[in-house]
Amino acid sequence: MKKVGLKDIAEHVGVSIALVSYVLNGQAEIKQVSKENAEKIKKAAELLNYRPNQIAKSLKMHKTHTIGLVVADINYRYSTGITRAIEAEAKKKNYTVLFGSSNENEETFAELVDVLINRQVDGLILVPVENSQEQIRMLQKAEIPFVLIDRNFPEIKTNHIALDNYKAAYTATEYLIKQGHKRIAFVNYKTTLFHLQERDRGYLDALKNGNIDFNADWLQEVNSNNRTADIQQSLDVILNLSEPCDAVFFATDTLSINGLKYLNQLKTKIPGEISVLSFDESEAFELFYCPVTHLRQPVEAMGKAAVDTLLELINHYKISKQVSLMSDLVVGQSCRE
Amino acid sequence: MKKVGLKDIAEHVGVSIALVSYVLNGQAEIKQVSKENAEKIKKAAELLNYRPNQIAKSLKMHKTHTIGLVVADINYRYSTGITRAIEAEAKKKNYTVLFGSSNENEETFAELVDVLINRQVDGLILVPVENSQEQIRMLQKAEIPFVLIDRNFPEIKTNHIALDNYKAAYTATEYLIKQGHKRIAFVNYKTTLFHLQERDRGYLDALKNGNIDFNADWLQEVNSNNRTADIQQSLDVILNLSEPCDAVFFATDTLSINGLKYLNQLKTKIPGEISVLSFDESEAFELFYCPVTHLRQPVEAMGKAAVDTLLELINHYKISKQVSLMSDLVVGQSCRE
DNA sequence: TCCCTTGCTTTAATCGTTTAAAGTAATAAC
DNA sequence: GTTATTACTTTAAACGATTAAAGCAAGGGA
Numbered sequence A, B: 001m002k003k004v005g006l007k008d009i010a011e012h013v014g015v016s017i018a019l020v021s022y023v024l025n026g027q028a029e030i031k032q033v034s035k036e037n038a039e040k041i042k043k044a045a046e047l048l049n050y051r052p053n054q055i056a057k058s059l060k061m062h063k064t065h066t067i068g069l070v071v072a073d074i075n076y077r078y079s080t081g082i083t084r085a086i087e088a089e090a091k092k093k094n095y096t097v098l099f100g101s102s103n104e105n106e107e108t109f110a111e112l113v114d115v116l117i118n119r120q121v122d123g124l125i126l127v128p129v130e131n132s133q134e135q136i137r138m139l140q141k142a143e144i145p146f147v148l149i150d151r152n153f154p155e156i157k158t159n160h161i162a163l164d165n166y167k168a169a170y171t172a173t174e175y176l177i178k179q180g181h182k183r184i185a186f187v188n189y190k191t192t193l194f195h196l197q198e199r200d201r202g203y204l205d206a207l208k209n210g211n212i213d214f215n216a217d218w219l220q221e222v223n224s225n226n227r228t229a230d231i232q233q234s235l236d237v238i239l240n241l242s243e244p245c246d247a248v249f250f251a252t253d254t255l256s257i258n259g260l261k262y263l264n265q266l267k268t269k270i271p272g273e274i275s276v277l278s279f280d281e282s283e284a285f286e287l288f289y290c291p292v293t294h295l296r297q298p299v300e301a302m303g304k305a306a307v308d309t310l311l312e313l314i315n316h317y318k319i320s321k322q323v324s325l326m327s328d329l330v331v332g333q334s335c336r337e
Numbered sequence C: 001t002c003c004c005t006t007g008c009t010t011t012a013a014t015c016g017t018t019t020a021a022a023g024t025a026a027t028a029a030c
Numbered sequence D: 001g002t003t004a005t006t007a008c009t010t011t012a013a014a015c016g017a018t019t020a021a022a023g024c025a026a027g028g029g030a
Helices: A006-013 A017-024 A035-047 A054-061 A077-092 A106-118 A133-141 A165-178 A194-209 A224-239 A253-266 A283-287 A299-314 B006-013 B017-024 B035-048 B054-061 B077-092 B106-118 B133-141 B165-178 B194-209 B224-239 B253-266 B283-287 B299-314
Strands: A066-071 A096-101 A123-126 A146-149 A160-163 A184-189 A219-222 A247-250 A275-279 A293-296 A322-325 A328-330 B066-071 B096-101 B123-126 B146-149 B160-163 B184-189 B219-222 B247-250 B275-279 B293-296 B322-325 B328-330
Touching (some): A066 A077, A066 A106, A077 A299, A096 A106, A123 A299, A146 A299, A165 A293, A165 A328, A184 A224, A194 A219, A224 A253, A253 B283, A283 B283, B077 B299, B096 B106, B165 B247, B165 B328, B224 B253, B247 B253
Parallel strands (some): A146 A160, A160 A322, A247 A275, A275 A293, B066 B096, B123 B146, B160 B322, B184 B219, B184 B247, B247 B275, B275 B293
16 A cells, blocks of 8 residues: 555546645635545545655655653653653643653764754753763754753753752751751752752751751761662761751752662661651652652653743744753651651 | 854855765765765864764655653653653664653653654654553554553554563462461552453463362452552451461562552551562652562663564564563562461 | 866756645626 | 637746766877
8 A cells, every 4th residue: 555645636636636635734715725536635645545655745844743851760650650641741842752762872862962953843842961061052052942841950041841850859848847857868969950959959948047057967968879888878877876866858859769778777766766857759658658758750741841941942832941840849757747 | 152053054164965974974975975085074074073964864864863751640650761762762762752751641651642642753662551542543543653661452463561560460469378378468440451451361260270269358458549549458357367377478569569558557567467469660669668579670671572572673674563571579588488 | 178077066857745826717797 | 790808728947966878078099
């Protein structure tokens, strides 16, 4: 079964290709196609099971109705959430999503962006990886519409959608203080990523405003390529201080999962011996013996905002938009009351 | 910054477009392009930062170097695993993956397949949903290269890659019997999907060959759109039989997670009061108080097999390939020793 | 001198669409 | 009875690449 094109329909009906195109694009009225022909053309298209060749259309129209999405790691819960949200929103707007996962790797990220551009995506939604500033600047110079999501670089002015990480971390820490915790640890990645540093800042400010004297041992930094061991070491430190911590706040879900696994191993009782609070949610929390109190990101809203912003950019509204969203604190039973 | 095309390079160097095309496609030798020009052209391409327009190329070549992937639900652990595997393998072969999630919905599935075909993907890798037989037959009639993965319809002869579900369920059940269990329940979805029915068959045959008299109450069927409640009811049944079950085998990870949550709620001790075995793994198992014994699917091998098979089909080798893979039994501590 | 290679380059058709612009009857206006 | 208008329809040039086929010098052989 060979592909049927406009030509086939035109021949079948006995009119020109142009007429067929007009009718099938809903321009029958404006181009004053006779009702008779319009009818015949529609029937023939149906009969021959015509599928427009989007490739040809894209070439002519300089629009592919495709947006490219690069997430940091498809294995993150955040990634599947945001992918789903973006896909759903894009579909509503009649766009297709081409997507890839950089696995937090700079080269892979650059490659993916390249592939997507070569495929003529109309725009990009990106979760940038560490040290991808040059790549981002390149996109700006090339005037390719894009919006950053989840993360951004404060030194580069971009359109981006992100959580108010400072406030989120602040709120969570404040919550722990209100619950009566006096020695709150924070486990974060050692990173140059702004959004994670903001979480540090929120944590520290909340302590200060809560009149808690910060002890440098409380802020533990984990190296992402030595995660498991580093987390264990971090927890060993905060549990064995002369005054051990009574709460630990993990800066991401991956940190939480690893941390909780180790705490399980140590048979540390939660929240009896230590309270636990996590940034981001995880499917794994569902089966933990006590529901983990965590910050939930509004992925649907983020996805929608990202797609909306990108489409505005694509449609040549020269806009500058920085959307900052709030997280919800989902109270479980992993923090002392 | 406007897009640079072959024309721009040609003008810059002062040659024809054809020459540029030859050189940039590595046909310099065979087309006997002078070294001088070849050199100049390559330099100019670099200088102007030329990116070939894949759309135009695709239109001419009738090949997009894109494969379409439709998974059942991006939230399944299996989906992210297989997506990753397929992406990686496709990348090696220089193909891009366009993907979508049907959310187990028949219409969404059909729509996605349609969109992908309109985008002229070279072929499709599909996890078909229930009642999508017509859609599959349509693809065969249209001679569109595709391979089914994870699931297939025995009544339609297709190329497919799937687990040997019968053997996997058989092996797992046999394992439970060897561990001394006498009353083994199996919780599965109520479904017409062949691969899930095969799991039933494996379970039943293992019981028979293990000389265990099957009790109809042991095989519980859950309605997927009333999952939570149905699972609870199922567990209530098997736990409250005059002779309660001493093991429960869940047919999928989603069933396991829901089941374990309920067992947690009931404070049923695992494996003390009941042993648990799960098909598929889940991130959630990591934080369960005892590691869950489960069957692990070889997603990497499946992804590779799917891509390989599809590319063979695309390259006009008219093949018929049904790949059946084995799962591993990952022994945890959720089954009585 | 004429023709045939050889070595290199250009011309032009093509892929399947879109869409200005031009063409063509029939009807209306003067 | 011309000319204008209306109501359609077709022509043909794009879009940016690929690639047969044709073109064109310069050198070699007769």
